[in-house]
Amino acid sequence: MKNTVTTLQEMKRKGEKISMLTCYDYTTACLMEDAGINAILIGDSLGMTMMGYSDTLPVTVDDIIHHCASVSRGLKDTFLVADMPFMSYQTSVYDAVKNAGRLVKEGHAQAVKLEGGASVCEQIQAIVNADIPVVAHIGLTPQSINAFGGFKVQGKNVERAIQIVEDAKAVEAAGAFMVTLECVPEELATLISKELTIPTIGIGAGAGCDGQVLVYQDMLGMFSGFKPKFVKHYANIGEEMKNAFKAYDAEVKAKTFPAAEHNFAIDADVMKAVKA
Numbered sequence: 001m002k003n004t005v006t007t008l009q010e011m012k013r014k015g016e017k018i019s020m021l022t023c024y025d026y027t028t029a030c031l032m033e034d035a036g037i038n039a040i041l042i043g044d045s046l047g048m049t050m051m052g053y054s055d056t057l058p059v060t061v062d063d064i065i066h067h068c069a070s071v072s073r074g075l076k077d078t079f080l081v082a083d084m085p086f087m088s089y090q091t092s093v094y095d096a097v098k099n100a101g102r103l104v105k106e107g108h109a110q111a112v113k114l115e116g117g118a119s120v121c122e123q124i125q126a127i128v129n130a131d132i133p134v135v136a137h138i139g140l141t142p143q144s145i146n147a148f149g150g151f152k153v154q155g156k157n158v159e160r161a162i163q164i165v166e167d168a169k170a171v172e173a174a175g176a177f178m179v180t181l182e183c184v185p186e187e188l189a190t191l192i193s194k195e196l197t198i199p200t201i202g203i204g205a206g207a208g209c210d211g212q213v214l215v216y217q218d219m220l221g222m223f224s225g226f227k228p229k230f231v232k233h234y235a236n237i238g239e240e241m242k243n244a245f246k247a248y249d250a251e252v253k254a255k256t257f258p259a260a261e262h263n264f265a266i267d268a269d270v271m272k273a274v275k276a
């Protein structure tokens, strides 16, 4: 079944949960498509996972387009959302529409996602008016890291909790067709999911959301060291990869790879002529 804005919203109405993962390359996209994941996000988290930056702020529209177009070539039924990076929509409504358009035209995204609540509703409205579906993103918004003073759970006090509920209602009213809730206490995210008619996609926001999203390197266990509380490792791919790299290194050095079955043959008389 092809996933669209309509089918994703229909899933919420039927009480079916939406699965979403980040993805940044063609090979992984093909695997997620085969697995039946509903939606893929070209997250600006690619700045950290693929480019090694310490936050998402340096990511450009061109970076997102490069990865989004690559992923799009591996997809058939999976819905494709592209993140709008830092300063591609905050600067003006014009910039927001222009850059959203580039993500669709050059990146082949089917929707764009941007961070912020009431403060970006003008941008959401204008992008939706250009017939580009918008996913909003509220709660912990990593592009605001300097304003927040770090990555922390959002909505633990009354003032901020009320603000997040108001942001959720504002982005729905502005025309967003879905909203990401990041690092929001479970009960608050559940309340928001009940209040809104559009689907909520949680990351660190509990099972009451209408869907879930994870960064794929996190859920595959590709990073050793820090594991955020909300991440579950579904595999230990990092160890698997490292073991394969070590085995290859050892075989190259032991001259056991390549073996006879990996080699191409040549006719004896051709070789004789070459040597002559």
Ligand code: KIV
Binding pocket: 022, 041, 042, 043, 044, 045, 046, 083, 137, 180, 182, 203, 213, 214, 215
């Ligand atoms: O960039 C990203 O990966 C995201 C998800 C964590 C929601 O925005």
Ligand code: NA
Binding pocket: 043, 044, 045, 083
């Ligand atoms: Na993001």
